[in-house]
Amino acid sequence: MPVFYRKSVHQFGNPFKVKSRIINMDRSVAPEPGPPIILRVLGPDGSCIRIKMKMLAPFQKLMKIYCKRTGFILEALRFRFDGNVIFESYTPYSMNLSDGDTIEVFQSMVGGTIFLNR
Numbered sequence: 001m002p003v004f005y006r007k008s009v010h011q012f013g014n015p016f017k018v019k020s021r022i023i024n025m026d027r028s029v030a031p032e033p034g035p036p037i038i039l040r041v042l043g044p045d046g047s048c049i050r051i052k053m054k055m056l057a058p059f060q061k062l063m064k065i066y067c068k069r070t071g072f073i074l075e076a077l078r079f080r081f082d083g084n085v086i087f088e089s090y091t092p093y094s095m096n097l098s099d100g101d102t103i104e105v106f107q108s109m110v111g112g113t114i115f116l117n118r
Contacts, residue, residue: 037092037099041066044077053092054089060088066105078106 034055039062041049044045049069051062059079080087081095081103 025045037097037101039092039097040100040102041105042102043070043105049062056091058088059086059090059092063088076108078108080104081104 013046036052036054038050038052041051041062043049043066047070049066051065053062063074063077063079066072067077081101082095084095084097
């Protein structure tokens with residue numbers, strides 16, 4: 001059974017603005033580091049790269065490795081899994097990824113409007 005307690009935190013040293021948060025004291029809730037998984041990264045040109053990752057490692061590592069191998073700039077790419085955006089701070093554990101899942105990479109687009117001259 002999880003044990004919760006409330007802890008008061010003062011913001012900016014002002015005792016009148018108290019922010020409270022609930023902290024979970026149950027240690028069994030924390031994820032256990034399992035064996036690393038191999039993810040397939042499908043690029044915008046159709047190329048496929050396999051990258052080995054730990055379940056609790058942030059996707060920032062995968063993104064940097066992919067950019068280093070392909071020569072793309074990180075700011076020009078968008079990473080997605082099943083249509084969901086992958087941010088650098090996410091982990092495979094937080095997105096429920098398993099061994100052999102495919103991450104799709106798209107080139108980011110700016111704009112998208114069509115101008116018609118009439």
